[in-house]
Amino acid sequence: MVLEVKNLSKQIRGKQILSNVSFSLEKGEVLALIGPNGAGKTTTIKCIINALKKDEGEVILFGKPFANEVKTRIAVVPEDRKVFRNFTAADYQRLWQGLYPAWNDAFFRDFVVRYNFNLNQKVESYSIGQRTLFLLGLALSSGAELLLLDEPTQHLDPTIRNEVIHLINQYARLGNSLLVSSHEIFELEEYATAFAIIKNGKVLYTDSIDDAKQKHRIIRRGESFKEGVVVGMIHDEILLKTYDDVGMYPKLNQIVVGYLQGKSADLILAKDLNLN
Known part of the structure; x- marks a missing residue:
């Protein structure tokens, strides 16, 4: 099992955001975490990578609790699309290449050419759609065994969205696993093999x-x-x-x-x- 989330609970400023959230993700699987905005999808992802400290429950990654050594096996596209100030696309390329041992530079270069990214341009100057696509390109180039993608098709035009879905499927076929949060329910069957429905911080149903x-x-x-x-x-x-x-x-x-x-x-x- 690549990822197991067991009875995850989290309060923020006295409000219960997550209540006993549980689901699992196997090798080569694409699991869609589905729910409306504010359902707890982003908080779940933050708790998985320890960006937020969970109140209760367990997160098991590659058979062990979260530890620093698993970071090179995980790549994340965050929902807020935040980037470093004054970092160019080339700076990000060098950073990720240094972080991820399985970095696929040939894929990244093809991606940059395909979508007309200027490596000398500061990423903070990109539109929200460009930033989303660029961060996806980094994640898909990382070679990480687990991708956590928070609303990855949001802000993308329909043509590029279809291409991104194809790339997600391609990445999974290599034996990698992906957790994809989304409220776009009509595109899920194009890439997901399993799903968990979340509402008001609770998982209502999960299955293949x-x-x-x-x-x-x-x-x-x-x-x-x-x-x-x-x-x-x-x-x-x-x-x-x-x-x-x-x-x-x-x-x-x-x-x-x-x-x-x-x-x-x-x-x-x-x-x-x-x-x-």
């Missing part, structure tokens, strides 16, 4: 995408079923956790929306569902 689809069905209101648990309402349909051969297999975005939406009032459920 393939297994999750096998365990759930989409049924119409009023459609009967023998066994199962109603997860949530999606417009005029219901997300049901069941192995019954009813309804339709869901798409990933339907599973995510169902869990985030939750159940409507019990009165509505009792009226609209045939539970016999």
Whole structure:
């Protein structure tokens, strides 16, 4: 196991930000940490890399608690896109090349040419989209076994976003692992192999995408079923956790929306569902 997060909890200024967050990430897997803004995704990533001290729980990286020696095996693209003042792209290239033993300079140079980065330009002068793309280029060049990408496609135009998703898939196929936080649920199936849904600092559900689809069905209101648990309402349909051969297999975005939406009032459920 590359990453295990067990019962992670964190308070900030008296507010509970994370409550017993648990999920795991295997070698070669791309796990999407999905949730609305403010759900606790960024705080989770900061606790994983010890940028924030956790209050309770465990973070196990490569089979051990976080330690300085694992830093060269992890690369991060932070949500705030902060960069060093007066650092040029070439300065970053030299810095990361020195930090990461498996640095892929050929990939980085191709990336710089592909997206027209000027190595002599200060990175702080880049637009937010350029900065996002440049930091992604550094992470994908690092050769790190684990990438933590916080909203990596945010601020990118659609064409570049599709190319970034391709690069994420390519990186995972090399046997590396990626934790990708996102609130863009419609692009997740293009790269994720597993997911964890987080809302109000709590993980509502985590699974591989393939297994999750096998365990759930989409049924119409009023459609009967023998066994199962109603997860949530999606417009005029219901997300049901069941192995019954009813309804339709869901798409990933339907599973995510169902869990985030939750159940409507019990009165509505009792009226609209045939539970016999």
